[in-house]
Amino acid sequence: MSTEQAKAGPVQAVKAGLKGGLAWGAAGVVAGRALQFLTMLVLARILAPEHFGALAVAQVIQTIAINVTELGATAALARADRDPREIAPTILTLGVATSAVITGAVIFFAPTLAAVLGDPGASGVIQILSITILLSGCSGVPAAMVWREYLQRPRAFVEIAGAVLTLAVAIPMAKNGLGAYALVWSRVAGQLLTTAGYWVITPVRFRPGFDRLAAGYVLRLGMPLALANLVVFATLNLDYVIVGRQLGPAQLGVYLLAFSLANLPSSLITAMIRTVALPTFGRLHKAGLLDRAAPDVLGLTAYLAMPISALLVGLAGPLVEVFYGSTWQGAPAAMVGLGIFGAGRIVSEILADLCVGGGRTTGLFWVQMLWLACLFPALLVGVTYTGVSGAGAAHAIVIWIAVLPVYFFLVGRIVKVSVKRMLAPSVTPLFAAIGTGAIGCLAAQWITPPFLALASGCLAGTVLYLALTLRAAKRTYLRLKQLSDAGAEKGERAEIDPATPPVTTTTSQTT
Template sequence: MSAPAEGTGTLSARLRRGTLWGALNVGLSRVLQFITTLVVARLVAPEHFGALAVALVVQVIAVNIAELGATAALGRGDRDPDEIAPTVFTISLVTSVLLTALVILLAPSLAAALGDSGATPVVQVMGLTVLLSGMTSVPTALIWRDFLQKRRILVDVLNSFVALVLVVPMALWGWGAMALALSRVGGQLTATIGYWIISPKRYLPGFNIVEARGILRLGLPLAMANLVVFVTLNLDYMIIGRELGPVQLGLYLLAFNLASMPSSVITAVIRTVAVPTFGRLNANGTLAVAALKVTAGIAYIGFPVSALLAGLGAPLIVAFYGDKWIGAAVAMASLGIFGAARILSEMFADLCVGAGKTVGLFWVQVIWLIALVPAMLIGVRLWGIAGAGFAHVVVTWFVVIPVYLVLVAKSTGARILSLLGTCFPAAAAAAVCGILAWLVAARIPVALPSVLAGAFAGLVVYALVTFRWAQALLRDIKQASAGEATLGNPVLAGTDRTGNRS
């Protein structure tokens, strides 16, 4: 019997295939990005990373609002793409062109405002990725919608590989931050061509005013939420650049990238399948039960990784990047803990999008930003880049996650105490894992062996402590999947409706 074609079959089968290929894709891409950072960190000075951080603040914010959230209407999978894709394409293309022009024109002012006027040409070059991203909005949304992650692997890996191939010689030629910016543009151009080739269907721009209203009604709150969240997540770069200068900003960027790499991998894998899956589960009335299972599973996977990053920060920095970057280590402990909160917050946001409740996401991000501004200013002025990490931890865990819990409960019908309860065993065991890893690593003076020994000890203890809980979780997930029907019918048997930086 032949294997089912990609994008066909029951929802859980498509989810498993999409997650498997998505995980492979993200893993390969992140490995190449990690190698790129590893190589470049040996070739350029910390201040060049600071200039890149300034450019990334502008580029990331622009890219994530360029299509006004319109692709969410395609990604949810509950509409015929022929009806809305041309309008989505037009919205994305127009806004990305306008934003690219604004980035190029305003680059001098933006770079100065972020504390590094010398980053102006880097900001302008990075602005080109905004236009390229807008041109691929519909192809990427269609691939996302239909779980076609297998097709994405070659494109995304080529993106990272081209960036690596370009950046090394340019860094050796002494181009510094511009080498980093040009390599990213080259990778994005490769991805743009690739996505148009692998897209399941190609659409030309078009416009339907009735469809546009519905698309923007869903997408605008999401776009505004994205704008606020990416301002929030880049607020640390803005404040560090102005308060501490480009060298400290470069050290912080390296620490942030290393600390956030596991969480960004996990959230990127989830995002390849989350919204299309949650949208269908919401339509079938089973999202409340699924929210509990997903929260428990994500906590089990993500929390120990974050704990290890917190416990092994200093030897990790030295082992991977060398002694000249040791100043970045002071931020690692708090940034590792922040990574765990970031995993939960992004998954909670996807649950709300899948439920079609996007207005609340905007207000969550507003609250996040309002709380983070004073916390970040105080933290950076008192404790430097370590204080930036502390600010993230305090705000995300004590302000943002509680607000998200309320929003997810209202959107999906899942109970707040149940959501908290699913995370507690993993959180307690992860704390033990991180502390043990730190104690073991501290006894070994050589960086790489200390990392390996600490990670091994922490993970062994984590696996033993959570063994029975993990078994029960896996059994629950299997039982839920066993009763599924084909798409269009209830997916989980026996349930009632109670409701990615650089």
């Protein structure tokens, strides 16, 4: 936050930070993800499906390993309820040490991991992409400080710069015949620039240190979250393992492209909301207002997620034809289930953030275990009998029937709100989205040119959706704004209360 915001007092600082953080967070996420998607579009017309299959295998290892290195500890820093000087040096030490060990292990076991995942030729790709694990461990604390302080404007420039470098490195390497290696080396280059950027823009640079009490605090909060994230990342990458082993690298490449396209809107929405969600939920919880905010948070999330998911389902065929071309015609079948899954995934991410904001993370692990236990047999059956379309359907069925009901029950207990009350603001967006998807499906069937089908379906669906939901969305937004203001005012009173005990700090130093 700026000096002017800080002088204006805690209330105005939080308000300005939240508003500016959301705006710049949205801009940065949209621009960064758009550049990533543009990279995939360009490379999809240069590389073969099996090259993307090798990337998918490497991503499975990378995603799970990065989560393990972080140990969930940066969430303790981002919640903004503790002085960062107490815990940041310890978190930095844990992150760098674990990321170094895991990077070395992945490099050593890469041939075995590639064989287990169904693509023995991907071992070199896995080894190169593992460099990003170490880089991620080094950037965890500065990234969390940027997140904590709503510094989304400089973060946006850092993320965009990393995405631009990735694109700039990938295209010439792909044209020179490097195949999957163009995909991974470009990601290493982008991650290196992003890591350096976070260290430049962080408001405070901490040196490594270790405090036993601080380690106990961050691990008590972070370990259940890390275990839950580990399971969820394993769950979300289980499809790549099964598709690769059952159908081969080429079909895995088709599925990766389908997942990337179907996941783009949900990842954008989730990333935009999460730029401010966790520190805001932590402050609302501290002010005793999280229970009142939770239903409207979910309502606004549904308002954004449902129509996009519906249009992805209704316009799957034209979307693939326009963006990827005729080489990837197996992708629309997978996108139907993946589009439905995308909306559920957005809701699940916000529910998880509500749990973390409420300071209760243990239940998250058991929800993710349930998710994994249900998804594994569903994917096996779906992929075996209907190929990549079965993988998408398995994701959709499991998240909506098995996972989300348990998530709502868990969050209801943590924030002390009934499930019925939490669901009420989401009913209108849900039914309006069904009409939106129907319009898109009709456009895809009646209009032959793919681009015209896509454009007309999106336009008609969007107009219908806004007409049905805009008024309710405005009311929900205004209620959330009032709660955010009330939370900031309570935070200001707490800061000037003479009975509030002083914050104790450790001997860890900052630079």
